[in-house]
Amino acid sequence: MSRLGFCGEWFLSTCGKKLIAIHTKESSEPFVFDCCCAEKRPKSAKDVNGSDGDALEDPGSDSILAFAVSSSGKLMALTDDTKRLVLFHCEPSWHCVSIRWVTRRSTSLVFSQAEEELLVADKSGDVYSFSVVEPQREGELKMGHLSMLLAVTISPDDQYIITADRDEKIRVSHHKSPYNIQSYCLGHHQFVTTLQIPAEHPHWLLSGSGDGTVKLWEFESGRRLQNWDLKQLEDTLSSDATKRKNIAVFRVSSSPDGRDVAVLCVGVMKVYIFTLDQNSDEKLVPHSQLQLPHNPLDIDFDLEGRLWVLLNSREVPLQIHTLTQNSWECETENSILSRVTDILRTHWSTTDDFRSITNHFEHLYKVGFDNVSVYLQKKQQRIEEHELKRSNAQKIKCNKRPKEEPDEVLSQPSA
Incomplete structure (x- = not known):
């Protein structure tokens, strides 16, 4: 899915597996990052043998899924279908700072306003925190939803993490203690x-x-x-x-x-x-x-x-x-x-x-299922069948001829 954005004076566009950065003021060479040529994830014993006999996981297509730009325009990050998390420094020139790996395919990214942290939301409903100051450190689980997360953002004062999921909910959580929920914004269907x-x-x-x-x-x-x-x-x-x-x-x-x-x-x-x-x-x-x-x-x-x-x-x-x-x-x-x-x-x-x-x-x-209407329809069908049986039984009873009494045996006169 192609996206566009801006990182300071840089125009950004993602198409398939490529990130293209073009300076809008200077006639300099564009910066192009191709995920196909990026570092591959090393295979572990679990990846080789599988887990509990299950089939190996889909390795992904290297397509870029989401990206985010810091508020100062100096940092940029992207994640792709191969579960890479790539951090870039944009000023004074573009260069890749680190390539890390996320647990599951991501849907949305956001930098904290202090630009010390990168929050990554994924399809399982979890939000992971990745350090920007320590670009090689692995991510830590920050919070989770029971449903797929589709968007995440952070308040300008870095006080709240705001997440949105497939179940129509928008949750406002405290950044320092995400288990402490400030509010819900409810109303979408x-x-x-x-x-x-x-x-x-x-x-x-x-x-x-x-x-x-x-x-x-x-x-x-x-x-x-x-x-x-x-x-x-x-x-x-x-x-x-x-x-x-x-x-x-x-x-x-x-x-x-x-x-x-x-x-x-x-x-x-x-x-x-x-x-x-x-x-x-x-x-x-x-x-x-x-x-x-x-x-x-x-x-x-x-x-x-x-x-x-x-x-x-x-x-x-x-x-x-x-x-x-x-x-x-x-x-x-x-x-x-x-x-x-x-x-x-x-x-x-x-x-x-x-x-x-x-x-x-x-x-x-x-997809909704109207079980009530199906139940009422079957119930009405059962009632009609029962009424039909009763009606047929009454007809048979009415048409049945009464049993005739046997003739009395006349006694013979005694001799």
Whole structure:
């Protein structure tokens, strides 16, 4: 699944097994990291012999699953399908600091604000803590959920770890003692895919879900401030989205000034733009919708507040949208965009990335079974069969002829 982001002045993109970093201000050579060529995990006796006679575990495909950037833009980390955890130092130049191994395939990463710790959430529902100061030290189990974790973030003061899982829950836990839960943000009806604490709003939390909604929370208290169902913002969605019953939000990004929020949904060829206003009764207000020429893969804001959109198209893989006079306009002529696009084309060939996003979320929807209706249907069937048997029995009884009495034997007269 292709992603994009920014590490200071560096534009980041992942496609398959490659990380591509391109400087947006300088015409320097891009940094490319290919997971196929990275250090392989040494095989242990357990890996060779298997465990308890079970089959060997799937070795993975080296595809990049998630990445994170530190708040200063000096550190970056990624994890892949082979369970690598790779830490990079980005300034003044890119170099790989360490390669470590996670227990299970990861879904989300986040650096602490102090940049001393890297939190890694995985599919089993656990969060592991990896040291940045000691880049060779193994991870330690920090906390766990009973369900698959899909997103993790940390509050700007490093006080809370916020996690979201497949069971619609958003949990706010104390960083120093994660067993101490501060609050729950409850209200989504499907799995929660993304979490975002907007800049300049350190006590607010944005969340997106498979139920097609975006919610704004005051996370310390768990109070919901705003809710928007994206299906209600327009009468008709794209043809692909109309065919599917479910619309999943898979990316929420906020601008550096915390004023604008961009939302991306699976199967919808547009970006929803909202504005955040702390002084208004409605904190999260719809602003505009950006129509896209191709299926979107990811979005993010750069340091100047421009919105970059990664598209599933080799001809037009990138777009930049700028806010001009309260209107978002697509920049058609931009030297930075042209240079980044040319470099991407040399390293990136679009495949079925959009389809992989769709499939990635499709299996997360829970299948419900209406046992009550089935029970009532079978009960009614049994009642009808019983009534039919009674009716047939009464008919047989009524049609049966009464048994005739034997004739009396007349006694002969005595002689």
